[in-house]
Amino acid sequence: GNSVTQMEGPVTLSEEAFLTINCTYTATGYPSLFWYVQYPGEGLQLLLKATKADDKGSNKGFEATYRKETTSFHLEKGSVQVSDSAVYFCALSGGNSGYSTLTFGKGTMLLVSP
Amino acid sequence: EPEVTQTPSHQVTQMGQEVILRCVPISNHLYFYWYRQILGQKVEFLVSFYNNEISEKSEIFDDQFSVERPDGSNFTLKIRSTKLEDSAMYFCASSEALPVRGIITQYFGPGTRLTVL
Numbered sequence: 001g002n003s004v005t006q007m008e009g010p011v012t013l014s015e016e017a018f019l020t021i022n023c024t025y026t027a028t029g030y031p032s033l034f035w036y037v038q039y040p041g042e043g044l045q046l047l048l049k050a051t052k053a054d055d056k057g058s059n060k061g062f063e064a065t066y067r068k069e070t071t072s073f074h075l076e077k078g079s080v081q082v083s084d085s086a087v088y089f090c091a092l093s094g095g096n097s098g099y100s101t102l103t104f105g106k107g108t109m110l111l112v113s114p
Numbered sequence: 115e116p117e118v119t120q121t122p123s124h125q126v127t128q129m130g131q132e133v134i135l136r137c138v139p140i141s142n143h144l145y146f147y148w149y150r151q152i153l154g155q156k157v158e159f160l161v162s163f164y165n166n167e168i169s170e171k172s173e174i175f176d177d178q179f180s181v182e183r184p185d186g187s188n189f190t191l192k193i194r195s196t197k198l199e200d201s202a203m204y205f206c207a208s209s210e211a212l213p214v215r216g217i218i219t220q221y222f223g224p225g226t227r228l229t230v231l
Contacts, residue, residue: 004156036222041224042224043117043118043120043205043221043222043223043224043225044157044205044207044222045222046219046220046221049219089157091157101159101162101170101172102149102157102159102220103159104149104156104157104158105156106154106155106156107156107157
């Protein structure tokens, strides 16, 4: 079945540092890929998405490119802020599973210090 | 901005007791979902619901679980006889249409933390 693997956290960075959170997936067919973010005490919010190979999703300075050849969807941001501290989840839908099902990674906590 | 709400934020129960977790999806949404996250593990899909029927369910969603939309606003998850391993954060989500090819966004609530003693 579908699966998503993302790097273990926590990731600890200083403000304005460059961020990469790795995400790889296993799925047949053509899944759609997502990054969700969870701020403390809040629900999961969609950060960005990509629905086909080579698509780049972007939002709030974050971006990720759907790489079918490496089955990856790594999240990047050029300059993180303290307010970016949160848990980031990579997810996919489609592929082996129904399109209403999101398959998540374990989440990566990001801690940004001033 | 409309949002999904869930109550309670934290529920503590004894093993073997029934619990009902409540969710109020976004008002014009038609598709509803439950996910759970056991501490330190992945967020896992439980069930999706549309037009008063279950659309999809995972292997986790066994006979101990049921879902219902008892009125026009609430969407509930019932666990009939809780087990220790049901302790988890339960997330409700909704979307306005069927997420064909994953294009439609699922909006998540803040979660209910269920602790089974």
